[in-house]
Amino acid sequence: MATNTLTSTRGTLLRLATAGSVDDGKSTLVGRLLHDTKSVLSDQLAAVERVSRDRGLTAADLALLTDGLRAEREQGITIDVAYRYFATANRSFVLADCPGHVQYTRNTVTGSSTADVVVLLVDARKGVLEQTRRHLAVTALLRVPHVVVAVNKIDLVDFSEAVYDRVEAEVQAVARELGVVDAIAIPVSALDGDNVAVRSARTPWYSGPSLLELLEALPPSDDPANESFRLPVQLVIRPQGAARDEQHRDYRGYAGQVASGVVRVGDEVVALPSGRRTTVVGIDLGERTLDEAFAPQSVTLRLADEIDISRGDVIAAAVDAPEPTQDITAVLCWLGDVPLRPGQRLLLKHGSRTVQTAVRSLDGALDLDDLHTAPSEALSLNDIGLVTLRLASPVPVENYATSRRGGSFLLIDAHDGRTVAAGMVGATLPTGAPAPTRPEGDEAWEI
Amino acid sequence: MTTTTNVTTPTASPLASTGSAPSSLAAGDSDDRRLSHLDALEAEAILVIREMAGELERPALLFSGGKDSVVMLHLATKAFWPAPIPFPVLHVDTGHNFPEVLAYRDETVDRLGLRLVVASVQDYIDDGRLRERADGTRNPLQTMPLLDAINDHRFDGVFGGGRRDEEKARAKERIVSLRDEFGQWDPKNQRPELWNLFNPRHRPGEHVRVFPISNWTEVDIWRYIDREDIPLAPLYYAHEREVFQRDGMWLAVGPVSRPRDDEQTSTRLVRYRTVGDMSCTGAVESPARTNAEIVVEVAASTMTERGATRADDRISEAAMEDRKKEGYF
Ligand SMILES: Nc1nc2c(ncn2[C@@H]2O[C@H](COP(=O)(O)OP(=O)(O)OP(=O)(O)O)[C@@H](O)[C@H]2O)c(=O)[nH]1
Numbered sequence: 001m002a003t004n005t006l007t008s009t010r011g012t013l014l015r016l017a018t019a020g021s022v023d024d025g026k027s028t029l030v031g032r033l034l035h036d037t038k039s040v041l042s043d044q045l046a047a048v049e050r051v052s053r054d055r056g057l058t059a060a061d062l063a064l065l066t067d068g069l070r071a072e073r074e075q076g077i078t079i080d081v082a083y084r085y086f087a088t089a090n091r092s093f094v095l096a097d098c099p100g101h102v103q104y105t106r107n108t109v110t111g112s113s114t115a116d117v118v119v120l121l122v123d124a125r126k127g128v129l130e131q132t133r134r135h136l137a138v139t140a141l142l143r144v145p146h147v148v149v150a151v152n153k154i155d156l157v158d159f160s161e162a163v164y165d166r167v168e169a170e171v172q173a174v175a176r177e178l179g180v181v182d183a184i185a186i187p188v189s190a191l192d193g194d195n196v197a198v199r200s201a202r203t204p205w206y207s208g209p210s211l212l213e214l215l216e217a218l219p220p221s222d223d224p225a226n227e228s229f230r231l232p233v234q235l236v237i238r239p240q241g242a243a244r245d246e247q248h249r250d251y252r253g254y255a256g257q258v259a260s261g262v263v264r265v266g267d268e269v270v271a272l273p274s275g276r277r278t279t280v281v282g283i284d285l286g287e288r289t290l291d292e293a294f295a296p297q298s299v300t301l302r303l304a305d306e307i308d309i310s311r312g313d314v315i316a317a318a319v320d321a322p323e324p325t326q327d328i329t330a331v332l333c334w335l336g337d338v339p340l341r342p343g344q345r346l347l348l349k350h351g352s353r354t355v356q357t358a359v360r361s362l363d364g365a366l367d368l369d370d371l372h373t374a375p376s377e378a379l380s381l382n383d384i385g386l387v388t389l390r391l392a393s394p395v396p397v398e399n400y401a402t403s404r405r406g407g408s409f410l411l412i413d414a415h416d417g418r419t420v421a422a423g424m425v426g427a428t429l430p431t432g433a434p435a436p437t438r439p440e441g442d443e444a445w446e447i
Numbered sequence: 448m449t450t451t452t453n454v455t456t457p458t459a460s461p462l463a464s465t466g467s468a469p470s471s472l473a474a475g476d477s478d479d480r481r482l483s484h485l486d487a488l489e490a491e492a493i494l495v496i497r498e499m500a501g502e503l504e505r506p507a508l509l510f511s512g513g514k515d516s517v518v519m520l521h522l523a524t525k526a527f528w529p530a531p532i533p534f535p536v537l538h539v540d541t542g543h544n545f546p547e548v549l550a551y552r553d554e555t556v557d558r559l560g561l562r563l564v565v566a567s568v569q570d571y572i573d574d575g576r577l578r579e580r581a582d583g584t585r586n587p588l589q590t591m592p593l594l595d596a597i598n599d600h601r602f603d604g605v606f607g608g609g610r611r612d613e614e615k616a617r618a619k620e621r622i623v624s625l626r627d628e629f630g631q632w633d634p635k636n637q638r639p640e641l642w643n644l645f646n647p648r649h650r651p652g653e654h655v656r657v658f659p660i661s662n663w664t665e666v667d668i669w670r671y672i673d674r675e676d677i678p679l680a681p682l683y684y685a686h687e688r689e690v691f692q693r694d695g696m697w698l699a700v701g702p703v704s705r706p707r708d709d710e711q712t713s714t715r716l717v718r719y720r721t722v723g724d725m726s727c728t729g730a731v732e733s734p735a736r737t738n739a740e741i742v743v744e745v746a747a748s749t750m751t752e753r754g755a756t757r758a759d760d761r762i763s764e765a766a767m768e769d770r771k772k773e774g775y776f
């Protein structure tokens with residue numbers, strides 16, 4: 001497979017999320033990355049310098065660039081995700097700086113669920129901690145396409161190669177057990193900037209790229225346009241008498257975002273769960289008419305036949321439409337304050353459809369200490385577990401491994417509306433069996 | 448179609464390796480079908496607007512006539528085209544608005560055939576429910592009329608044009624963000640927001656704020672205005688105006704922003720980067736008269752838009768967070 005060069009990533013967007021235990025340096029790293037790429041505007045920097053001075057610090061605390069809440073600044077920790085945007089000449093980035101504290105794991109799951117790359121920080125003095133394992137497990141489960149391990153605070157271990165090697169080996173072992181076989185490690189000092197934007201002379205034994213060089217070269221995520229066509233219908237657009245233009249009185253279109261694949265005028269499609277077939281006769285994006293639409297465009301489809309389709313249905317390619325089902329197995333990241341128990345009833349939101357569901361069984365929970373799956377009576381806040389669900393009506397779910405969009409769902413508490421779990425259809429948990437080695441045909445790296 | 452097929456096919460490897468999922472052959476020829484950054488932002492915003500229109504009973508869209516709300520409104524017209532926008536727009540009028548922005552607001556409402564709801568800060572001051580602040584700014588005074596309007600009209604969701612790049616508290620905001628029965632935001636206990644599945648469910652009395660352009664930066668906004676040729680209020684473009692300098696900002700000479708004795712007035716070529724309450728919104732010196740010139744200017748700017756133009760954010764380090772916690776936009 002071709003090596004990845006900068007030209008292949010030009011103009012693409014990379015979404016990055018940080019992970020790792022509390023105080024391992026995530027916010028400092030994000031601040032350093034923004035600072036060293038000249039992405040911090042003068043008034044923002046001045047504000048951070050002012051606050052740092054008021055606290056008696058001699059240098060600007062760059063973590064304050066993302067730790068913007070009062071409570072975060074009081075406690076010196078990150079509580080919720082901060083989103084920051086920057087661009088280099090080559091690429092644009094969305095940085096999601098996530099919290100490390102176990103209490104705020106749901107926010108870290110939030111930040112990583114849309115990430116193309118997770119940068120997992122590990123304090124070189126401390127190595128792998130429980131939150132390191134939890135975040136790695138979440139990253140693996142969410143199938144975040146790339147994982148970078150930043151072995152941070154290398155300045156506090158005298159830039160020691162031996163310490164770095166030991167910590168890297170420890171992280172990689174955990175990563176492999178969780179199925180992450182291609183994590184890339186870098187020794188960094190977020191505080192001083194070593195190997196962040198530019199390579200450091202203080203780590204002469206390290207010959208790899210700086211974090212920024214690596215991020216600029218990471219291949220873009222798999223293009224969902226290469227999967228099969230699916231469009232969850234969000235709205236049926238029928239202006240009737242309200243049409244702003246008389247010619248659209250009889251307009252009837254199905255509005256939604258192309259979740260995956262490509263659809264062209266003339267394509268045969270099927271509405272799910274009804275299974276009725278028809279043909280696409282028109283594709284609209286606002287006033288513009290398109291010949292084809294692809295993920296992730298938000299469009300409106302016009303169809304040849306007036307079949308019954310409403311919000312929540314999925315329009316799919318007729319050739320390989322998923323089979324709607326009422327029974328699924330899935331892995332959950334439980335994010336609710338009240339534990340999940342078998343028999344419980346909840347709402348499940350998949351695409352634009354929300355249905356009732358009952359938890360048939362809890363088939364095990366991940367033990368973060370030894371990374372195997374153990375029987376469990378309940379899933380508590382931040383637990384990861386395997387469940388079997390029964391749905392009140394059929395939903396065309398897909399396997400999360402083949403389609404992030406088609407295989408992801410929310411569980412919602414019907415009483416107060418809270419989102420209590422992130423669900424991944426068909427995912428499995430480690431059994432404690434030997435970890436797989438690097439798969440064949442994986443992309444080679446050259447920077 | 449039958450209902451019991453189990454589509455789950457557990458894979459052999461634990462948690463499965465990260466990396467490429469096998470792609471279907473049905474559409475395998477699409478190597479260069481990548482949306483531009485701007486198109487991807489547009490698609491995300493339309494997704495959010497439609498999803499909330501589908502989930503909520505009575506949403507409204509905050510429309511001030513400012514550039515961000517104009518872009519949001521433009522995205523809403525695309526989301527429902529060729530049907531009209533199926534909800535009203537809401538403006539919290541501080542009574543200190545630029546007259547050209549109010550004129551622009553009314554024109555736009557007419558052009559798009561929208562229903563406009565106005566909540567007036569002046570009414571609250573006139574009947575004593577609110578008192579003018581010593582510093583004269585009315586931005587923080589908007590919260591009460593806003594929350595009352597949400598209550599009176601039983602809005603269960605309000606679209607706002609807030610962007611995460613504007614300010615550090617806004618950088619923490621969810622796209623769909625819960626407000627309790629007092630309209631308060633609790634930044635320490637936000638609902639998880641996973642993938643692009645949005646959940647606005649809430650208990651009676653609560654509501655959600657929805658920010659479809661969360662991920663847009665100021666320069667994205669201008670590139671989009673330029674590309675889509677969206678008309679804006681004229682004060683966004685360079686024009687001559689009588690101004691005076693205060694706290695490093697150029698304030699317009701007007702009924703609510705009068706120069707003090709030691710403040711010199713002069714006529715300068717300026718434009719506005721943000722449009723808010725006249726008493727605390729500053730202009731920037733600029734020769735940019737077209738969208739394309741503004742894109743260049745904004746991309747090269749060394750100050751954030753609020754840093755350059757908003758006195759109300761200078762009240763304290765956490766001014767925006769404090770206002771947002773109380774229910775501000
Ligand atoms: N010496 C040294 N100190 C560092 C480095 N990176 C971070 N720190 C310090 O470690 C402390 C924690 O840094 P943060 O960036 O706030 O850590 P965090 O991972 O964001 O913490 P949470 O978000 O609360 O989980 C701060 O005092 C930093 O200055 C580093 O590379 N070297």
Ligand SMILES: [Mg+2]
Nearest residue numbers: 026027077078
């Ligand atoms: Mg942090």
